[in-house]
Amino acid sequence: MVNVVVVQNDPVFGNVSGNLEAVSRMLSERQVPRPDLIVLSELFASGYQFVSVSEVKELSEKVSGPDAGPTGSFMKNLSRETKGLVVGGFPCQKDGRVTNAAAVFKNGELLTVYDKVHLFDAENRWFSPGEGPLCLVDTDFGPMGVMICFDWLFPEVARSLALSGALLIAHPANWVLPFGPSGMILRSVENRIFTLTANRVGTESRGGLSPLTYIGQSQVVAPSGEVLARAPRETAAILEVSFDPARARNKTVASESDAFRQRRPALYHL
Amino acid sequence: MVNVVVVQNDPVFGNVSGNLEAVSRMLSERQVPRPDLIVLSELFASGYQFVSVSEVKELSEKVSGPDAGPTGSFMKNLSRETKGLVVGGFPCQKDGRVTNAAAVFKNGELLTVYDKVHLFDAENRWFSPGEGPLCLVDTDFGPMGVMICFDWLFPEVARSLALSGALLIAHPANWVLPFGPSGMILRSVENRIFTLTANRVGTESRGGLSPLTYIGQSQVVAPSGEVLARAPRETAAILEVSFDPARARNKTVASESDAFRQRRPALYHL
Numbered sequence: 446m447v448n449v450v451v452v453q454n455d456p457v458f459g460n461v462s463g464n465l466e467a468v469s470r471m472l473s474e475r476q477v478p479r480p481d482l483i484v485l486s487e488l489f490a491s492g493y494q495f496v497s498v499s500e501v502k503e504l505s506e507k508v509s510g511p512d513a514g515p516t517g518s519f520m521k522n523l524s525r526e527t528k529g530l531v532v533g534g535f536p537c538q539k540d541g542r543v544t545n546a547a548a549v550f551k552n553g554e555l556l557t558v559y560d561k562v563h564l565f566d567a568e569n570r571w572f573s574p575g576e577g578p579l580c581l582v583d584t585d586f587g588p589m590g591v592m593i594c595f596d597w598l599f600p601e602v603a604r605s606l607a608l609s610g611a612l613l614i615a616h617p618a619n620w621v622l623p624f625g626p627s628g629m630i631l632r633s634v635e636n637r638i639f640t641l642t643a644n645r646v647g648t649e650s651r652g653g654l655s656p657l658t659y660i661g662q663s664q665v666v667a668p669s670g671e672v673l674a675r676a677p678r679e680t681a682a683i684l685e686v687s688f689d690p691a692r693a694r695n696k697t698v699a700s701e702s703d704a705f706r707q708r709r710p711a712l713y714h715l
Numbered sequence: 716m717v718n719v720v721v722v723q724n725d726p727v728f729g730n731v732s733g734n735l736e737a738v739s740r741m742l743s744e745r746q747v748p749r750p751d752l753i754v755l756s757e758l759f760a761s762g763y764q765f766v767s768v769s770e771v772k773e774l775s776e777k778v779s780g781p782d783a784g785p786t787g788s789f790m791k792n793l794s795r796e797t798k799g800l801v802v803g804g805f806p807c808q809k810d811g812r813v814t815n816a817a818a819v820f821k822n823g824e825l826l827t828v829y830d831k832v833h834l835f836d837a838e839n840r841w842f843s844p845g846e847g848p849l850c851l852v853d854t855d856f857g858p859m860g861v862m863i864c865f866d867w868l869f870p871e872v873a874r875s876l877a878l879s880g881a882l883l884i885a886h887p888a889n890w891v892l893p894f895g896p897s898g899m900i901l902r903s904v905e906n907r908i909f910t911l912t913a914n915r916v917g918t919e920s921r922g923g924l925s926p927l928t929y930i931g932q933s934q935v936v937a938p939s940g941e942v943l944a945r946a947p948r949e950t951a952a953i954l955e956v957s958f959d960p961a962r963a964r965n966k967t968v969a970s971e972s973d974a975f976r977q978r979r980p981a982l983y984h985l
Contacts, residue, residue, distance in 0.1 A: 563977050566969035577982035598905055598974065600870035601983040609984055622968075624904050624940055627897045634894050635868055670894055698892075699836035704868065707833050712847035713871040714879055715985050 447481040447586045451684040453663040453676040454485070455647040458492030459504060465490050465519045471683050472523070480685070481586060483523065484643040485533030486663075487561075487594045487617040488545065490516045493645075493659075496652030501571040505536040505543040509555045514538075517548060517555075525553035530584060532591055533643075534617040542573040547591050547617050549582050556582055557591075562602070565595035567654075579605050586690045587612040594618040597628055597642075600635070601715070607636035608705070612693035616642040619659055626662045630670050637668040637704050638693045646679055668693050717751040717856050721954040723933040723946040724755070725917045728762030729774060735760050735789045741953050742793070750955070751856065753793065754913040755803030756933075757831075757864045757887040758815065760786045763915075763929075766922030771841040775806040775813040779825045784808075787818060787825075795823035800854060802861055803913075804887040812843040817861050817887050819852050826852055827861075832872070835865035837924075849875055856960045857882040860908075864888040867898055867912075870905070871985070877906035878975070882963035886912040889929055896932045900940050907938040907974050908963045916949055938963050 452471055456464040468485065487493070491504040506514025509521070516535040524531040530551050537546035537558060544560035545568055560575030561568075579602060580591040590606030592614060597603065606614055614632070618625065625642070633640045644663045650656035663676040665686045676682040696705040722741055726734040738755065757763070761774045776784025779791070786805040794801040800821050807816035807828060814830035815838055830845030831838075849872060850861040860876030862884060867873065876884055884902070888895065895912070903910045914933045920926035933946040935956045946952040966975040 562979055562982060564972075566971045569971045574979075577979070579982055579984070595972070598968065599978060600874060600905055601978070601980075601985060604870060605982075605984040624901065628901050628904070631894065631898050631901045634898070635870055698868065701836045701839045702834075702865070708869060708871070709832050709844075709847065710871075710985065712832060712849055712875075713985070714849070714875040715871060715980065715983070 446687045446689050448477045448685065448687050449482045449484065449641060449665065450475055450477070450480045451484045451641050451643045451663050451665060451676070452486065453643060453661055453682045453684070454489055454645055455681040456489060456492050456645060458494060458649055458651060461490045461504070461515050465515060471681060475683060476685055479527045480529055482530045482532070482615065483527065484615045484641050485531070485617060486643040486645040487534035487619040488536060489533050489617065489645065490519070491536050492649060493619045494649035494651045494654060494657050495571045496654060498571065501536060501543050505538045507538050508535070508548050508558055520548055520550045521553055521555065524550035528552045532615040532617065534593060543571065544575060545572045545593060547593050549591060559591045559593070561593040561596060563596045563599055581606055581609050581611055590614040592616055594620065597625065597632060603632040603636055607638050611638060612690040613639035613641060616640060618642050618644045620644045621657050621659060623660065625660065626664060626675070629664065630666050630672065633666040633668055634670040635704060637696045639668060639688060639690060640666045646681060716957045716959050718747045718955065718957050719752045719754065719911060719935065720745055720747070720750045721754045721911055721913045721933050721935060721946070722756065723913060723931055723952045724759055724915055725951040726759060726762050726915060728764060728919055728921060731760045731774070731785050735785060741951060745953060746955055749797045750799055752800045752802070752885065753797065754885045754911050755801070755887060756913040756915040757804035757889040758806060759803050759887065759915065760789070761806050762919060763889045764919035764921045764924060764927050765841045766924060768841065771806060771813050775808045777808050778805070778818050778828055790818055790820045791823055791825065794820035798822045802885040802887065804863060813841065814845060815842045815863060817863050819861060829861045829863070831863040831866060833866045833869055851876055851879050851881055860884040862886055864890065867895065867902060873902040873906055877908050881908060882960040883909035883911060886910060888912050888914045890914045891927050891929060893930065895930070896934060896945070899934065900936050900942065903936040903938055904940040905974060907966045909938060909958060909960060910936045916951060
């Protein structure tokens with residue numbers, strides 16, 4: 446069994462240190478001191494609704510090394526404290542570009558950084574899309590995929606990760622469209638994997654742009670489609686759930702139906 | 716604009732002539748005398764819960780030619796009457812095998828027969844799986860895909876059809892699992908196409924097998940995910956909807972996001 450914590454926060458745009466403190470306070474109320482995995486939302490400390498390239502640059506960070514920014518350092522320290530995995534989103538400085546990224550830390554070590562491949566709407570103005578590969582991380586409890594928010598709409602992402610062995614997908618998000626929660630249930634069901642979405646709440650309305658209201662409903666879904674936990678729509682919350690990732694090795698849909706063995710790749714045009 | 720009719724029926728196992736009459740009565744109440752497309756459920760005239768191979772053989776039919784069975788003849792005549800398309804499911808005799816098939820008739824002519832590729836549970840005992848290709852039909856209002864029931868769970872099917880140009884998918888079903896209705900909303904959303912599911916209602920409990928309760932909720936979903944019409948869970952019903960299939964040519968999810976152009980096939984492992 447693994448113990449996971451999903452953090453649904455309510456960041457204030459640009460107030461990185463305040464947002465990190467708020468996440469710390471939320472996490473201090475957890476029941477399990479050393480969860481195997483903590484999932485934080487997309488851009489959880491910077492906020493989401495950028496209005497200029499210079500603003501994006503200013504809030505972007507290096508994730509590790511001597512110039513590591515506050516968000517990477519926070520995740521690193523948190524993972525050292527729990528001796529487990531921490532996944533969370535931040536605007537990542539990389540060779541003069543900025544990506545919408547998720548870092549994966551384990552016990553104080555950076556395992557990998559995933560750059561979001563499918564950028565949503567105005568993100569295309571602020572971020573460089575990830576060049577891949579999709580993000581699959583080996584963990585003590587089996588392979589874990591990572592994808593970010595809008596990646597979910599492309600069924601190929603969760604499918605590719607699951608076919609490559611992912612038993613669970615950690616999914617930092619800043620959902621504004623209504624289909625995410627039911628959509629991620631389907632990603633679990635069609636791939637028979639656990640999915641853990643950390644969304645945020647609150648509204649951002651900056652620089653004359655249309656307001657963005659984030660829909661909360663962070664959730665943990667089992668391979669059967671059962672919602673093991675779901676956060677409210679409008680308030681910050683943490684979810685704590687235990688499950689056995691090995692359940693996701695079983696791709697049985699019904700006694701004589703299997704979600705993977707019955708695939709017919711030769712007939713698909715993808 | 717096309718006018719479509721989706722028929723959610725309540726067949727009695729094995730009573731083919733009675734089931735065809737019941738569908739005729741339901742259709743006699745339609746508002747539009749000549750709908751462009753009528754979608755009937757999977758195995759809509761035979762019933763679903765077979766208990767032996769001999770029973771499957773007995774109820775299987777040829778779809779056309781001098782030995783055409785009653786279900787094919789019914790669909791043919793219906794399409795001649797409406798001068799439009801009719802899609803419906805039946806157990807299809809084919810070279811000594813039986814497939815779980817859907818026929819597509821237009822104005823009295825058989826256009827094609829699709830054999831279900833992904834068989835659900837006990838169907839694996841009764842039917843030969845389809846050998847492809849997936850079913851894409853040219854119509855006056857653009858390319859139409861056809862898939863049958865459990866095909867929906869494999870995201871590759873709707874995706875392949877949509878990438879091949881399908882603006883809508885006609886989807887005869889006999890859903891028993893709960894995820895179909897929300898799942899098909901997602902198939903519309905991720906592919907920005909119309910989906911038309913004709914499910915059935917009722918319970919079958921034959922030959923000591925576990926009872927199967929069909930969950931109704933036949934529906935027509937727009938590319939945006941809007942449910943244009945949905946039938947009840949437990950009673951037979953027809954849905955009549957008009958929509959413009961050309962809306963499905965637009966793959967825009969948000970002003971700067973596109974469900975197709977943003978795909979990154981080189982990064983997927985499928």
